Amino acid sequence: xxxxxxxxxxxxxxxxxxxxxxxxxxxxxxxxxxxxxxxxxxxxxxxxxxxxxxxxxxxxxxxxxxxxxxxxxxxxxxxxxxxxxxxxxxxxxxxxxxxxxxxxxxxxxxxxxxxxxxxxxxxxxxxxxxxxxxxxxxxxxxxxxxxxxxxxxxxxxxxxxxxxxxxxxxxxxxxxxxxxxxxxxxxxxxxxxxxxxxxxxxxxxxxxxxxxxxxxxxxxxxxxxxxxxxxxxxxxxxxxxxxxxxxxxxxxxxxxxxxxxxxxxxxxxxxxxxxxxxxxxxxxxxxxxxxxxxxxxxxxxxxxxxxxxxxxxxxxxxxxxxxxxxxxxxxxxxxxxxxxxxxxxxxxxxxxxxx
Amino acid sequence: xxxxxxxxxxxxxxxxxxxxxxxxxxxxxxxxxxxxxxxxxxxxxxxxxxxxxxxxxxxxxxxxxxxxxxxxxxxxxxxxxxxxxxxxxxxxxxxxxxxxxxxxxxxxxxxxxxxxxxxxxxxxxxxxxxxxxxxxxxxxxxxxxxxxxxxxxxxxxxxxxxxxxxxxxxxxxxxxxxxxxxxxxxxxxxxxxxxxxxxxxxxxxxxxxxxxxxxxxxxxxxxxxxxxxxxxxxxxxxxxxxxxxxxxxxxxxxxxxxxxxxxxxxxxxxxxxxxxxxxxxxxxxxxxxxxxxxxxxxxxxxxxxxxxxxxxxxxxxxxxxxxxxxxxxxxxxxxxxxxxxxxxxxxxxxxxxxx
Numbered sequence: 210x211x212x213x214x215x216x217x218x219x220x221x222x223x224x225x226x227x228x229x230x231x232x233x234x235x236x237x238x239x240x241x242x243x244x245x246x247x248x249x250x251x252x253x254x255x256x257x258x259x260x261x262x263x264x265x266x267x268x269x270x271x272x273x274x275x276x277x278x279x280x281x282x283x284x285x286x287x288x289x290x291x292x293x294x295x296x297x298x299x300x301x302x303x304x305x306x307x308x309x310x311x312x313x314x315x316x317x318x319x320x321x322x323x324x325x326x327x328x329x330x331x332x333x334x335x336x337x338x339x340x341x342x343x344x345x346x347x348x349x350x351x352x353x354x355x356x357x358x359x360x361x362x363x364x365x366x367x368x369x370x371x372x373x374x375x376x377x378x379x380x381x382x383x384x385x386x387x388x389x390x391x392x393x394x395x396x397x398x399x400x401x402x403x404x405x406x407x408x409x410x411x412x413x414x415x416x417x418x419x420x421x422x423x424x425x426x427x428x429x430x431x432x433x434x435x436x437x438x439x440x441x442x443x444x445x446x447x448x449x450x451x452x453x454x455x456x457x458x459x460x461x462x463x464x465x466x467x468x469x470x471x472x473x474x475x476x477x478x479x480x481x482x483x484x485x486x487x488x489x490x491x492x493x494x495x496x497x498x499x500x501x502x503x504x505x506x507x508x509x510x511x512x513x514x515x516x517x518x519x520x521x522x523x524x525x526x527x528x529x530x531x532x533x534x535x536x537x538x539x540x541x542x543x544x545x546x547x548x549x550x551x552x553x554x555x556x557x558x559x560x561x562x563x564x
Numbered sequence: 565x566x567x568x569x570x571x572x573x574x575x576x577x578x579x580x581x582x583x584x585x586x587x588x589x590x591x592x593x594x595x596x597x598x599x600x601x602x603x604x605x606x607x608x609x610x611x612x613x614x615x616x617x618x619x620x621x622x623x624x625x626x627x628x629x630x631x632x633x634x635x636x637x638x639x640x641x642x643x644x645x646x647x648x649x650x651x652x653x654x655x656x657x658x659x660x661x662x663x664x665x666x667x668x669x670x671x672x673x674x675x676x677x678x679x680x681x682x683x684x685x686x687x688x689x690x691x692x693x694x695x696x697x698x699x700x701x702x703x704x705x706x707x708x709x710x711x712x713x714x715x716x717x718x719x720x721x722x723x724x725x726x727x728x729x730x731x732x733x734x735x736x737x738x739x740x741x742x743x744x745x746x747x748x749x750x751x752x753x754x755x756x757x758x759x760x761x762x763x764x765x766x767x768x769x770x771x772x773x774x775x776x777x778x779x780x781x782x783x784x785x786x787x788x789x790x791x792x793x794x795x796x797x798x799x800x801x802x803x804x805x806x807x808x809x810x811x812x813x814x815x816x817x818x819x820x821x822x823x824x825x826x827x828x829x830x831x832x833x834x835x836x837x838x839x840x841x842x843x844x845x846x847x848x849x850x851x852x853x854x855x856x857x858x859x860x861x862x863x864x865x866x867x868x869x870x871x872x873x874x875x876x877x878x879x880x881x882x883x884x885x886x887x888x889x890x891x892x893x894x895x896x897x898x899x900x901x902x903x904x905x906x907x908x909x910x911x912x913x914x915x916x917x918x919x
Contacts, residue, residue, distance in 0.1 A: 253632035558913035
């Protein structure tokens with residue numbers, strides 16, 4: 210079923226973005242008694258199929274990967290970088306898109322609307338296209354040239370708009386309402402989070418429970434997915450405690466942290482000032498004793514250079530988690546000897562020209 | 565130990581490219597009694613560490629992935645596309661590079677020479693750089709612009725040469741001999757094949773033994789790696805029969821197939837007319853009852869478009885395996901109901917501008 214994060218009203222497990230009260234929704238399902246009993250034999254995302262609200266027959270043939278983890282020592286902290294950019298379309302979005310498209314197929318939906326800073330649109334056009342679903346993709350004109358070129362090559366109904374990320378979002382909503390089309394925004398879509406939660410399942414198999422999870426938090430799809438994955442592991446009795454969650458935001462685009470006046474241009478993937486799931490993100494910080502960190506472009510650039518120097522070919526938004534780790538080591542929030550999970554979200558191969 | 569493919573002379577397991585008789589070398593090691601007993605718990609390439617000739621302490625921190633397989637029906641044939649392009653540097657080469665760099669570290673080698681059409685150089689500069697190894701990279705001037713840009717960003721000692729792939733190879737050899745540096749060409753390096761063989765181990769876990777393996781065959785590093793993986797599975801008593809191997813070459817650059825007069829420009833990754841491991845590749849075709857197929861640019865372009873349409877963002881060389889499958893279905897060599905493994909080797913994100 211779906212459950213409202215605001216008024217706890219329940220809905221059947223259909224494709225739906227909001228409660229009638231306006232609240233956001235999450236999927237709530239019966240958890241199996243044990244985590245490892247739930248595995249399938251697959252070496253890809255289907256490994257956790259029994260923990261997902263989709264049936265095998267509607268799954269897209271293109272399957273997201275289980276991504277590797279690279280372990281590095283950073284000033285006494287053991288950093289586990291999870292290479293989420295090694296997905297079929299070059300970002301973690303594929304996890305959420307894969308579950309979403311399976312659900313859309315199940316419901317027979319054939320035309321949808323999405324707004325994105327680039328990666329979610331690239332992911333959707335690929336998975337939806339193959340499933341016979343027409344995707345209207347609303348992206349800002351300032352989307353990185355590499356991503357725009359790719360979108361143009363991939364087909365789909367591309368709507369390139371002037372204005373910031375929130376303007377593009379509002380236009381997409383207006384269009385979907387006007388045309389009577391299904392709006393599938395990952396900002397709201399509860400099935401998307403079902404996909405991203407599998408990154409936590411994998412991380413748990415790969416390194417156990419980390420002390421801290423440092424995740425980018427724009428709309429919160431990855432941040433909340435990682436939280437939900439660990440929360441379900443706790444629900445299954447597999448772990449006792451959640452990790453402490455750190456939300457990383459970009460200067461000038463903060464929603465959880467205090468808003469700064471200087472706007473980041475590098476972290477375009479999280480330039481989201483009014484995320485619909487803001488309260489849920491805040492609740493995760495409260496529940497786990499976490500914190501929010503806002504990082505600026507000079508820190509992001511330094512972190513990006515560091516990551517490329519270690520062989521991680523990622524896009525600028527991916528570097529915010531390292532910039533945040535450095536900051537929290539300096540402030541003492543994250544002590545030496547901590548074990549920290551840092552997802553690296555998007556491939557730098559899409560943005561090579563721009564770096 | 566290392567064993568010569570020509571005179572069967574044995575050598576200790578050090579870094580070495582050729583036998584004193586000029587023959588190429590392969591690693592031969594004691595196989596464990598059972599395949600699944602040999603697994604580690606890892607969800608990445610370290611899964612098969614016990615079957616590799618490297619010790620854990622020298623492994624690069626950046627670890628290649630276990631890649632997903634997408635299953636599609638193509639005219640009655642079940643095609644299993646293995647997404648080898650979802651590796652940290654965007655190609656299957658990372659498997660071989662990872663084992664190679666581990667071996668170089670073990671031996672304390674700090675400066676090496678490689679020639680490449682692009683992907684192997686990108687892979688080496690990333691894995692070697694992090695291990696403190698200086699890499700001299702010889703690439704043709706006609707290397708795709710996206711790959712050259714990436715190489716320039718990644719550092720390493722770049723030598724961009726006019727001339728075809730064989731000319732670049734000869735210059736790299738001359739340079740390494742003149743400077744007294746270790747030449748690490750994947751064309752010869754037996755440790756590289758130890759890495760690529762793990763793609764066969766994974767595929768076996770993912771789909772069992774396919775009826776056919778269709779692999780690009782330029783220098784043969786992937787082709788022979790896949791063969792060695794299945795051959796070791798047979799040696800461990802895990803399987804009874806090898807799949808039938810199909811070697812795919814590019815028009816005008818054939819070594820196993822008859823040489824055509826029209827030169828492919830799209831399949832730059834396998835434009836290798838004199839591969840040192842030619843006899844070994846021929847032996848695999850003989851041993852398994854396989855065949856060689858040469859494909860031209862119009863077929864490659866059609867196959868590439870088909871793959872992009874199904875969401876596989878690959879580079880042109882990757883498409884040769886599908887072009888070959890179509891040809892062998894038409895000729896009747898591969899009958900309906902066959903199960904066919906087709907590795908997709910390189911990411912199209914490096915070459916978006918050029919497609």
